Structure formats: C-alpha cells, structure tokens
Amino acid sequence: MCGIVGYTGSEPAAGILLDGLSKLEYRGYDSAGLAVRDGDKPIEIVKAKGRLKVLREMTNEGESMRGDCGIGHTRWATHGEPSTENAHPHHSDDMAVVAVHNGIIENYVDLKEKLAKNGYSFYSETDTEIATKLIDYYYKKYRGSPVEALARAMMRIRGSYALAVLFKDHPGEIYATRQDSPMIIGVSGGASYLASDVPAILKYTRNVYYIDNMEIARLRKGGVDFYTVDEEPVEKQTVQITWDAEAAERGGYQHFMIKEIHEQPKAVLDTINSLVKECEIDLGESGISDEALRGVSQVHIVACGSAYHVGMVAQYVLEDFARVPVRVEIASEFRYRRPILQKDALVVIISQSGETADSLAALREAKAQGVTTLAIVNVVGSTIAREADHVIYTYAGPEIAVATTKAYSTQLIVCYLLALKLAQVRQEIELEAFERLLGELRSLPGKIERVLEDEERIQWFASKFSNAKDAFFIGRGIDYAVGMEGSLKLKEVSYVHSEAYAAGELKHGTISLIENRTLVVAILTQQSLYEKMISNMAECKSRGAYLMGLTNYGNYNVEDAADFTVYIPRTDPHFSASLAVIPLQLMGYYVSLSKGLDVDKPRNLAKSVTVE
Numbered sequence: 197m198c199g200i201v202g203y204t205g206s207e208p209a210a211g212i213l214l215d216g217l218s219k220l221e222y223r224g225y226d227s228a229g230l231a232v233r234d235g236d237k238p239i240e241i242v243k244a245k246g247r248l249k250v251l252r253e254m255t256n257e258g259e260s261m262r263g264d265c266g267i268g269h270t271r272w273a274t275h276g277e278p279s280t281e282n283a284h285p286h287h288s289d290d291m292a293v294v295a296v297h298n299g300i301i302e303n304y305v306d307l308k309e310k311l312a313k314n315g316y317s318f319y320s321e322t323d324t325e326i327a328t329k330l331i332d333y334y335y336k337k338y339r340g341s342p343v344e345a346l347a348r349a350m351m352r353i354r355g356s357y358a359l360a361v362l363f364k365d366h367p368g369e370i371y372a373t374r375q376d377s378p379m380i381i382g383v384s385g386g387a388s389y390l391a392s393d394v395p396a397i398l399k400y401t402r403n404v405y406y407i408d409n410m411e412i413a414r415l416r417k418g419g420v421d422f423y424t425v426d427e428e429p430v431e432k433q434t435v436q437i438t439w440d441a442e443a444a445e446r447g448g449y450q451h452f453m454i455k456e457i458h459e460q461p462k463a464v465l466d467t468i469n470s471l472v473k474e475c476e477i478d479l480g481e482s483g484i485s486d487e488a489l490r491g492v493s494q495v496h497i498v499a500c501g502s503a504y505h506v507g508m509v510a511q512y513v514l515e516d517f518a519r520v521p522v523r524v525e526i527a528s529e530f531r532y533r534r535p536i537l538q539k540d541a542l543v544v545i546i547s548q549s550g551e552t553a554d555s556l557a558a559l560r561e562a563k564a565q566g567v568t569t570l571a572i573v574n575v576v577g578s579t580i581a582r583e584a585d586h587v588i589y590t591y592a593g594p595e596i597a598v599a600t601t602k603a604y605s606t607q608l609i610v611c612y613l614l615a616l617k618l619a620q621v622r623q624e625i626e627l628e629a630f631e632r633l634l635g636e637l638r639s640l641p642g643k644i645e646r647v648l649e650d651e652e653r654i655q656w657f658a659s660k661f662s663n664a665k666d667a668f669f670i671g672r673g674i675d676y677a678v679g680m681e682g683s684l685k686l687k688e689v690s691y692v693h694s695e696a697y698a699a700g701e702l703k704h705g706t707i708s709l710i711e712n713r714t715l716v717v718a719i720l721t722q723q724s725l726y727e728k729m730i731s732n733m734a735e736c737k738s739r740g741a742y743l744m745g746l747t748n749y750g751n752y753n754v755e756d757a758a759d760f761t762v763y764i765p766r767t768d769p770h771f772s773a774s775l776a777v778i779p780l781q782l783m784g785y786y787v788s789l790s791k792g793l794d795v796d797k798p799r800n801l802a803k804s805v806t807v808e
Contacts, residue, residue, distance in 0.1 A: 198272050198284075198298040200379065201396050202360045202370045204265040204417050205387025210258030213268035214251070216389075216396035219596070221248050221270055225797050226278035230255065231285040231294045232266035236367050239294050243283040264417075265368050267360045267390075269296035276321030285362075286325040288332035289316065292364045295331065297324040298392055299356035299377040307352065327353060331361060342371045346412050347425045350375070356553065360390055370415040374407055378551040378579060381405045383434075386418040393549075394437055394575065395594050403434040406577045435577045439594050451795045453597035453689070457781050458648060461641040463602040464774070466591035467609045468637055475631055477617045484570060484586040486621045492568075494541045498525045498558040502600045502684060503546040503607060508677035509773045510544075510611035516770065517625060518618035527554035531561040538567075544614075545571045548595060548603040550578025559583060572610050574603050588614070597796045599689050601781050604681065605644075608774050612637060615770075636768045640775070643765040647778040650762065654779050657744065657760055658786030662690075664715045668706070668741075669696040669780075670732060671719035678773045679719050682780030689798050690787040699732040712740035717780070720747040720754060721764070721772035733757040746776055 199220025203212045209232050217228060228251040229243035240261055244250040248270060255261050269284035276282035284296040301307070304323035307330055312318075316329050330352065335345035342363045350373060358377035360370055372379060372390055382389040384401035390413075391397045397404070405420065407413050411430060412423045422430040449455035471477055495514055497507035507524040514522045525535070527545075537543065543562035547555045550573035559580055562569050571584035574592050581587045590606035616633060619625040625633075661667075667686055669679030679696035687694040697706050699718070710716070716736045720729045734757060737743055745758030748766045755761050764775040788795045 198392070199270040199396065200267070200296050200298055200358060200360050200390065200392040201269075202267045202372070202390030202415065203387065204368055204370055204415055205385075206264055206417065207387065208258065208262070209264050209266035210255060210261040212400075213266055214248070214255070214258045215399070216391055217248055217268050217270050219395040219398075220391070220393055221797065226271050226273045227280065227283035228268070228270040229283045229285050229296075230258075230261060230266060230268045231287075231296075231362055232261045232263040233362065233367060234263035237263070239287075239291055239362055239364060241285055241287060241294065243280050243285070245278055245280050245283060265362070265370065267294070267296050267362060267370060274300055274323075281320045282322050284324055286320065286322065286328045288329050293328055293332040293335060293361060295324065295328040295359055295361040297327055298358040299375070301327055301353055301357060302355035303353070327357065327359065328361075335363070342366060342369075343412050343414065343423050343427055346371055346373050347423075347427055350410060350425055358392055368417055372407065372413045372415065373411065375409050376553065376556065376579070378549070379407050380577075381407060381413055381415065381420050383418060383420055388415040388418060388420055390415060394439065395596065398437060398439060398594070402437045404437060404577070405432050405434055406582070437576065451597065451785075453599055453601065453785050453795050456595055456597055456601045457778070457785065459593070460602045460605045460778070461644045461648075463590075463592045463606050464609055464644060465641040467606040468613075468641075470589070470591055471610070471613050472634065472638070475634060477613050477620070477634075479588065479614075479617060482570065482586045482588045484568075488568065489618055490621045491540050492520060492542045492618070493538050495520055495522045496525055496535070496537065496541060496543045496562075497522060497546065498527045498530050498543060498555060498562075499546040500527045500552055500554055502604045502681055503548065503555075505677055505681040505684065506546055506604060506607040506611060507544075508680060509608060509674055510615065512674050512677070513612060513770045514615045514618065517615040518622055519624050520618060520622070525558070527552065527558045530554075530558040535561065537562060537565050541567050543567050543569045545569060545580055545584060546573075546607055547571070547578075547580050548574045548592070548600055548607075550575045550580040552580070556580055556583070572607055574606070598798055598801050599685055599784065599795075604777065605774060609637070609640075612771060633768060633770075636771055640767065640771060643767060643775055644778055647764050647775055650779065651782055654762065654782045655786045658783050659790045661715055661742075662787050662790035664692050664787075666709070667692055667694040667715040667717065668709070669694065669717045669719065670699040670702065670729075670736075671696075672699050672725040672729060673722045674769065674773055675719040675722055675725070675729075675776070678721075678776045678780070679717070681777055682717060682719075682783070685781055685784030686787060688801060689784050689795055690791055690793060691799070692787065699729055702732055702735060707735060707739065710736055710739040710741050714741045715744070716741040717744045717746065718758065719776055720745065720751065721776050722769050723748075724769075726751065730754070730757055746779060748772075
C-alpha cells in the first residue's frame, strides 16, 4: 500500500521522482506529493489530491520544482480521508524534518498526546504527521544526528512502516528506515535511489540493497551507509534484479492488465524452464532436499486473494499426485486461530510481492512453531523470500496491474511441479506417468496462446454483459477453484457483484438468487464431473439464467445447455486451471473496458497489501 520514491544526485530530482511514482501508482492513487530541495535552500513541498496526473500538472512535469534531492509519495488512504492536507510528504512545524511513510502506526494516539504536551500542533488526520514530528522531537531534544533521532523514534513507534526523511540541516541526504514495510535502495554512478518497489528504480539501476527491519540508511550522492538501531555500521551486499526494464512499460498495449494477460505464455515457459532440467524437476536452488520432502506429513498452503485461489487448485493436485494431506488457509486468519502444526509439516506461503503483511505474519507464526517454510514469490530479495527457510521464485517479471494474471499463472506452475516432485520422492507416481505429466506441463505455454486466439469472441460476450448486476461462477473440484479466481477478476476490475460456488451447493441456498437473465458461468474441464455439471447448468437455466459454458474442445454438447460457450484445449485435468483461467481474465478485463473503468487501478484496491 502506498508508494515511496527518493533520489539524490546531480540531475533535477522532481522529474525522476514523478517517473518513479508513475511506476508505483498501482500501490496508491488517492493523492500524491513531492518534497524537493535545492542545495541549502528550504525544502519545497507540493501535494495534490487525486491521481498522479494532478501533481504532474501542478509541477509542470516537475520542471517548476528545482533541486537535486527529494522524496515522493503516492497514497492509499489509511488514516484520514484522501485530501491535500492528508497527502504526503508531511513536515514538522518549522520544516526542519520532512517525511513520507508507508504502513500503519498502531500507537499513534499515545504518541500524539505526548507530542501535544510538548507543544506540537497537528494539521492532518494522519499517523505519518505524528511520526514526522516524533522524529523532529528527538532530533531537537538530543541535538544529535538524524540516525540517532530515527533510532529513538523507532523505539517508540509500534506498527509497520517504511520512512524516507529529509532533514533541513543535512542537504543532499535522505534517511530511511523500515519495519515490515518494503523498501529498496539503489546506487548508480553519482546518484542514489530509494523506492518501495523495484519498478520505480529499475530504469536507473539493477543493483539494489534491501534494508532490513529496524535498520537505518543514509543516502548520499552516489553512496549509502547502513546502521543498526544502536547506530552501529552495517555492511551489505547488493542484489541484482534481472527483470527487463521494458517489462514495466505498457509496450503499446492499452493497459498493463491486457499486456500481462498476453505475457502469460512466456512467463509460464520461463518458470517451467527454471525448475525443469531435461526430464527432472530440480528444486536445488530452493535449498529443500528430497529427503526433507519425503518426510513431509502434511502441507499447509497460506495465502491471500488470488494466491489463495492458487492454493485451492494446488490442494487437489498435491493430494491426488503425492497423497499427502493439504490444508489451504487464508493468511489473515491463520495465526489468529492459533494453528496446530505438526513438526514435520510443510507450510507453503504464496505471495507475488513477497511483502504481503498477513502472509508474512503467517510465515513468522510457522517459524515460531519450528515448522519448515517454503515461499513461492515473484520478487527476488523480498521479505518473505528472505525469511522463509526455502524459496522458489516465479518468473512472471514485473506485474503492474492491480489485478494479478501472470503471477497467478506462474504460481500454479510452481505448485504443479512441487506436487510432481513430492509424488516422485514419495514414490507415489510411476516414471511413465511422471514423464507424461512433465510433457503436458511443457505444452501449456502453446495451449495458452491458443486460448488467447479466442479473445475477440470473449470481448464480444463481455460487452454484451457489461451492465450485469450479478454473476455466479460454478464448478466442481479444480473448476470450482478456477471459478473463485474468475469471480474475483470480474468483481475487482469491473465492480460487478460476483460469487463463486461449488456447483453441488446450488440447491443448498444459492439457487434462490438465480433470476431471469442472471449471468452464470459454468466451468466444465473435469471429465469425471462433466455429467453432474450439465445437470447443474440445467437447474440454473430452468430458472432463467443466461449461461456461459467454459469447457474443453470436444465437449460440444455443452452448447445444448449453454447460451454461449468458450472452448479451451485439452490437457491433463490436473492442469486445466492454467487454461480455463485465461478466458475469465479476459472477460473481467473486457467488462471493465466496456464500462469505461480504470482497469489497472480499480477503486479502493492496491497491488501489494503491506498492512493488516
């Protein structure tokens, strides 16, 4: 949630900051602001309510703000409504300290009372202003360094935060710290960069530092120093980001979402190739051994949103292939129910960003209980990747649209391969079947491309139902799990009320919601459940539903039950989710497009949920 950028160097800062914020607008877009300084001159702040384009216009694309050092922020409102007053950066009363902040400060009320007793007044409703003035308080009280002021403030603040701070007395420098909110720092030539996510600085440098919890960084022109909360120096190594900078641009597509839908064949292929060497699945880079996998008694998959839906698919595949019990958990519920975990269990955390707050908390709960953890993430060096015992990276590349597509597809691939590897080491699968299934996996990128060829028909159908008020997705087994993701895609980008149901549950209440012309999307890729699904479709149609059928080529009698049918290539039923989800992603996209909505930045949503 929210986006932070920082720059100090020899170039005009405002344009670089605006460019970085444009790459992070998916993290927050209620308001935006810049703080820039020119040498020893006072710090200049410009803030605007609304999208980043408003700030661009106010600053003439940054040209009206002079200076080569600054910080910027794009906000997703937590404390206080979207407004110019609540927008970041925030400042102390005398502008001695200026800061931007991601996260939530839990004890802000107590801190505010303390500061009020010491003569501070407040102009906003935000916890960030309180943090800024707390830093100012310690800076003035102890007449020490910015590092000392930050360290003292950090010891008083409870919650999650990433802070970037300018001090009037230290021109050309940016100070930063974090606790459970992401932040990266890059150095290139004579400049230093700071951001809350990789795409913001990918254009300028590929070598980045990851600042750890309760550490402090001092950015200067072309260099960075790190300190512990005890003000002791820390040595750090850079991590190289391998993402292509052009992958974070739209590249001629109207929106990032449709670009990322079309990037799925390559992302899936790259992820397969990273883990499959000839006819073997190689998890060596993850650090998890065959012996450790062989001893797993139970798998807990913990995730949020679309990653949770990946887990739902993986449950069916893992249990069927490896014959190991699997439980799929919503990360935000996991630690609060005091989970009982067996010591030889495996907890799998799935997260695109590797910074999801609830998933990170679940990871720490599992580690506290002494259980082995495996992360499936997309961002190298992210917090979850660093803290998990083992990590498998997906090769989706940067995903900018808020609604995930290619990250979901690559997470599925990793789960398939993990299931096959578990089955192999546990001797639950014959060599012939193993090789056949690997062959099927390798065929998926080409089959996804075939599904994308049907895009125009799906666009036509989406425009026809762009005014739908309600939609229901039904399926059984893996198809039910796919329906959950299809429903989420529709609701999050097009604001259509949408729900997914296990088709067998229709008669237990849900069917009472079916009215004339209610849109029902029925998914039928599991041949063993095909006849039951046809019966469920007939039940819906007899009550006036308009039915879209999604099935494999060859199942042409679906057209007798459905009003509109979409076909996908046949594959092994365990892998059908990788193909069936594509038309549902396209459907969500084109319904949103037909309604004239902001596809990449749906209202009230942010890409990475880094606060609880």
